[in-house]
Structure formats: C-alpha cells, structure tokens
Amino acid sequence: MDYSSFLQMTEEFSLLAVMVILLVYDIFAGEKSHRYFQPVALILFAAHTLLTCIPREAFNIAGGMFQYVPMQTYVKTILNIGTLIVLLQAHKFLNDDSNYIKRGEFYFLTLSTLLGMYFMISSGNFLMFFIGLETASIPMATLVAFDKYNKKSAEAGAKYILSAVFASSISLFGISLIYGTTGTLYFNDIATLFTGTPLQLMAFVFFAVGLFFKISLVPFHLWTPDVYEGAQTNITSYLSVISKGAAVFVLFTLLVKVFGNIISDWQPILYGLAVVSITVANVFAIRQQNLKRFLAFSSISQAGYILLAIISGTALGMASLVYFVLVYMFSNLAAFGVLSVIEQKTGKVQMTDYNGLYQTNPKLSFVMMIALFSLAGIPPFAGFFSKFFIFSAAAQQGFYVLVFIALLNTIISLYYYLLVIKAMFLNANENPIEKVTSDFPAKISLVICTIGIMIVGIISTFYNQIAVFSFSM
C-alpha cells in the first residue's frame, strides 16, 4: 500500500513534530538549557501556526477516513492562534516553583488535545471521529486536575472526567446504533442511508449528546461552572475557547453532512436547546460572584448563540459560525487573560475584589472592558458583527421568533457584563487591588486580543476570506 498520501496531512504532522521535539527536549535537556524550554516551545508553535495557515485543495485519504476541505485550515488556524494566546498567558504560571518541573507535561497535554481536535475536525468516519473526540477530552481531564495538591482542582478533574466519559459512552452507544441501522461508518455513505427511521432518530439523539456535552449546552452543562472554577485559570480559558470552538464546528459539519436528511428532526432539537441555553445561562450568570463561574455561564450562553448559526444549516451559517468562534476567542481570551494576570499576582477572583480596579490598573480594566463589551455585542467591537451575522443566518431561514428571543437575551447579558464594568470603574473601594504588572508574554497576548477585538469587526477581509470557503448541504 502506498502511504505517501498520508503526507498530505501537513497540519497534523507539523503539530506532531512540535510535540515530539518538545517531549525529547523536556526529557533530555540539562538544567541549563531547560531555561529556554518555554521560549523554544512558543516559537516552535508560532512557526507551526504560520506554516499551516494557507488553505489547500480539498482531498480524501485512507479511503475517506480523513477528509480535508479548505475551511478546516481556517478553523485549525483559529484554534492555533487561540492556543498560542493561552500558552503565552500560561507562561508565568508555568515558571512558578511548584509548576517548573511540570512544564513539559503541560505543553504536551495541551498540544495532544489540540491534535485530537484536528482529527475530529478532519474525520470522515465515525471511528476517526470518536478517537479524535477522546484524544481531545482525556488529556483535558488531566489538565483540569493539573494542580495535584489543590482540593478544588482534584474535584474539578473528577467531575470533568466522569461526566466526559458518561457523555462519550452515550455517544458511543449512539454510534453503535447508527452502525447497526446503516451498516457503515463512513460519513458519505451514512448520509444517503440515514433516512430517519425511529431507531435512527434515537441513534442520532444518543450520538449528539456527546457533542452537546463538549459544547456545554444547558441540559448538559452541569459540569461547566465547577470545572471552570476548580481548574487553573489558563486551563479554563483553553477549555472554554479551543475545546468549544472545535466542537461547534464539528457539530455543524456532522449535522449538515451526515444528518442532512433529517434536518426537519434536528432543527427543533437545536431550537429548544438554543432557547434554554441562552436563557438559563443568562439567569444564572446574574447571581455569580466568582468571576470564573461568571465567565462559565457567559460561555454557556455564547454557546447557545452559536446554535443559531448551526440551526440554519446554510453556507451563511457556516461562515458566521467560524467568524463567531474567531471573535469569541479574542474576547473570551482577553477576559480570561486579565483574570489570570490578576489571579497569579493576588489570588483574587471575586467580583467585589475588582471594585475600583480602574484607579490602580487602568490598562487591565480597559482590556477587560472591551472584552466584555465585545462579548455583550456593543457596536464598534467585533462581538457586535459576529452576533449580527449569526442572527442574519438564522433569520434568513425564517427563525424570527428564535432571533427575537436571542435579542431579548442580549439585553439581559448586557446587564451582567455591565455589572463587572461598573465594579471596575464606578464602585468605590478603600483598598483596591494593588498595581499589577503583567509579564511580557501575557502583555503580548493581551495586545493581540485587544487588536483582534478592535479590527476583526471593522476590517471586512476576515469575514470575506472565511465566507469564500464556507460550505453547506
């Protein structure tokens, strides 16, 4: 058999090369050269991001197990940039004495989850998809439990792994029923054989649970706040942006490519999930005092908004989904970046601690403000445009009531985002958090995020580039 066609998987091989180099470096480097581990890792990963960012022709390898379309390059590049920002923000945390020895593991585990997401995105077969899904979620659990001596971290790790395996075993049962009713595992063949018999519908519902869990939509969201609070802040940001971004893209492609025949059956399911996710998450977010829990509920409601793009199932929906993920990545990582800088210095994450932050840390407050404005969808920032495209994608297919409910909910979400901004700028505080100077990599990451929030919305090249390669049924 000719294996040379496998070399076309350049993204995967390049990431694998980075992982292997870092692993060998971590094991064999001496005390002295070990000091350069993080800069080398960051440079290697940045090089990987740059090298793999050019879309290529679509191709299939291994008989359709691995299917590449140009859109995937954009999604993978977005995930790469997000991972790079997270790694920059984690730089200081990994230089602490207690974590110094674990740096190699952190990089290896993070990048292996990313590799799993790559395979999940490019899969053309349920076996490939399932392996990718598990490669993305098992190392994630060890990352969540990264701090071995912290009770909260251990508890979050247990909650994550048990609910993740629970969800994926339901998903696996669904895949087995899909196999039983169609006799194949290839997406292209299933698409024609999946006609919507009752057993197939049950199989679809079982299967979808696994992805809904990863996106943390409302009936499947119960792990989210606890895990987000217990995990280390940088890992939380990775979990909330990268892992979620990959899962929503895969959900869209699967629903359209594989389950396109039963669109009239899955649209009502997504409709209900979107309404419940946005509303419930907003209501719960209002009463959060811990900012990490607050951002957890905010990310659940953002996931609900993403469903508006998926429900349309059109090319416009695809483009607006990828665009939304890009903008959401910049805004959420900016918010988490500020949070992690302050938490690493002072250990404070409560909303009351942020009272009067503007007096001492005007720059950090500014970044936090535009990040929250972007998440809420206020016009000059990118968040407004991404929400606008998503609403128009749903409205184009006639989901006017859904769009109306989502619009009402943006008003509620504006209220709780403004609560944080009010705490930072208006609330008086006798002794606010002292002046925090962030380290150089964290500064770079915050600057990247700020620039992203500012220009991605205004410069239309981003959206147009994405829209060129978007596909639908």
Place this chain on the structure above:
Amino acid sequence: MDILNNMLSGQVPIEAYLGVSLIMFFAGIYGFLSRKNLLMILVSIELMLNAADINFVVFNRYLYPGQMEGFFFALFAIAIAACETAVAIAIIINIYRNLTSVEVGELDEMKE
C-alpha cells in the same frame, strides 16, 4: 426436552444480545446517577461502554457478516475505555490523597 435441545443447539437470536446490551446500558446509567462512590460510578460507566461494544460486535456478526468495521470499532473502543479508566482512577487516587475519601458527598468544595 425437544424445546430445550432446540434452544441449546439453535442460533441465539439477535434480539437476545441486543436485550442484554440495552439492559447493561441502562443499568450503567442508573448506576451513574445513583451510586455514591466514585469507583462504583466508574464501574457503571464501564458497563455503558461495554454495552456499546456488544452492540458493535452483534450488529457486525448478524447483520453485516462480510465486514470487519464493527469488530475494529469494538477493539478501538475497548482500548479507549482502558485509557479513560486509567486516567479516571489516577484522578480518583489523587482525590483520595487530598480528601482521604472517595465518596461523592465529600466533593462539595465548590457549591453555589
């Protein structure tokens, strides 16, 4: 006696296997929701994973005898389940070291 002989010598119908796997699956879900010990929860999840594996093998053997896809998927799923169990047990051991208990009720550090 004839009936017994028939049952013993004839082929087991596919429904019997599917019934077993379905019962295993829902017993797993029930166990996951009702058990109070982390290890027992893990055992319940294993039941669910194995139910899916039985399904794959049975569908392949009875409905699509010419193929190997279902067998391979079952093999891969078993390997993945082993990884999951390994990681989950490592995390549970870590919890035991921190809390000296593996009861679900003890995991209440984060509550609203």
